[in-house]
């Protein structure tokens with residue numbers, strides 16, 4: 001097997017990975033491994049924008065307050081302070097680097113409104129903000145010769161030696177297995193929406209980094225908290241497509257099949273209630289009325305709607321809908337994973353030499369429910385901080401293994417009741433079976449029996465998949481499936497374990513928040529099962 005070396009290895013090319021690469025470019029050789037094209041990440045699909053306390057009526061303290069309220073008692077407040085204070089600095093830097101944003105008549109950046117923000121705070125570039133940020137960062141990365149990007153690289157393992165991460169193993173574009181060694185390694189692999197049948201995420205969002213971290217022995221936390229976006233396009237003849245919350249920020253309303261607005265019946269903040277509340281209310285309204293739910297913008301100025309949301313308007317047009325005039329059918333879809341590889345405020349994981357930033361990481365800034373448009377901000381801020389910490393680690397020389405205690409062990413392993421009728425080796429269908437199972441049993445409404453059953457089936461699939469990669473390590477597709485089932489099982493287990501409802505995690509059998517027993521971050525680590 002070929003072995004390469006670099007100084008700094010970055011796995012993933014979304015906002016966190018690219019910002020880290022820029023920070024590291026002057027400190028040594030940087031290698032980015034990316035699974036597809038560099039532009040293909042959740043970052044590129046982010047519509048609403050990037051939140052930052054830039055307005056005259058705003059402050060980092062107010063931004064922190066909103067973030068912590070949305071997080072439903074589980075935010076790490078020190079990390080939130082880093083996010084909102086440093087966020088202003090790093091967003092200004094992006095503007096200095098040439099990020100184009102929508103501006104008002106006075107030439108100032110126009111700030112959008114989204115759910116659970118108490119003021120207008122969301123900087124945006126039409127409805128394709130992530131793409132614009134990706135463009136700015138990618139152009140900068142391309143301008144430095146010390147950064148090399150390897151496309152179509154499927155990373156399967158973080159290499160660990162004497163308690164420290166020392167590199168990664170991957171399949172290159174030609175399907176060859178390769179090792180690359182590095183002084184510091186950053187997981188910046190993004191989200192995992194693809195483990196659910198309904199998702200706003202692109203095909204690459206399969207949670208690889210969480211599986212890599214877990215198998216390498218890093219601590220994971222908060223995996224039960226999965227955010228479901230309430231308004232994905234809901235047409236059987238079209239793929240799920242995000243209909244940004246920014247539309248409701250500009251006055252769009254959710255209505256039922258009878259054309260009646262219904263959200264104020266569920267929450268005093270109506271259409272701008274926290275995202276998890278809106279998503280569950282939407283399902284309840286469908287159950288109550290037996291009809292579909294729509295987003296309507298018909299009462300707004302049509303020219304403004306088309307100009308403010310050109311990408312969404314075009315998607316709607318492709319399926320014969322006029323965004324400004326027609327009711328747009330919407331439904332919930334998996335959108336964002338709040339949990340992930342546990343990190344401190346410098347993106348350091350529990351495994352020496354291994355860092356994580358962006359959606360793959362759990363810094364604690366989102367708690368149980370992420371505030372809209374804080375995700376790009378998190379990737380930007382902690383990607384930049386990872387670069388600083390990685391340089392320090394590399395120059396400190398010897399890496400020390402982490403000795404932190406594990407405060408919470410996973411419950412005893414659940415013994416499968418019986419084989420899934422799909423069978424452990426049904427290759428053709430097992431990914432869609434996992435996605436279907438996750439959507440039904442580990443989705444918006446969760447309960448003990450269905451979670452228990454899901455964990456049993458996923459454990460069985462996990463063991464079969466693990467045996468497969470051990471027996472056939474050069475089968476890239478087997479690794480892909482192993483990774484997917486790893487994170488699905490971890491999320492299902494975490495959801496079964498938390499016997500309360502909080503933020504995005506709703507247990508029908510434990511519908512109340514229970515601070516006395518559950519106000520803590522539950523941790524998973526391999527071997528503590």
Ligand code: SIN
Pocket residue numbers: 046047048049243244245246336371372373374375
């Ligand atoms: C949206 O535009 O509705 C999504 C933004 C986000 O997830 O923060």
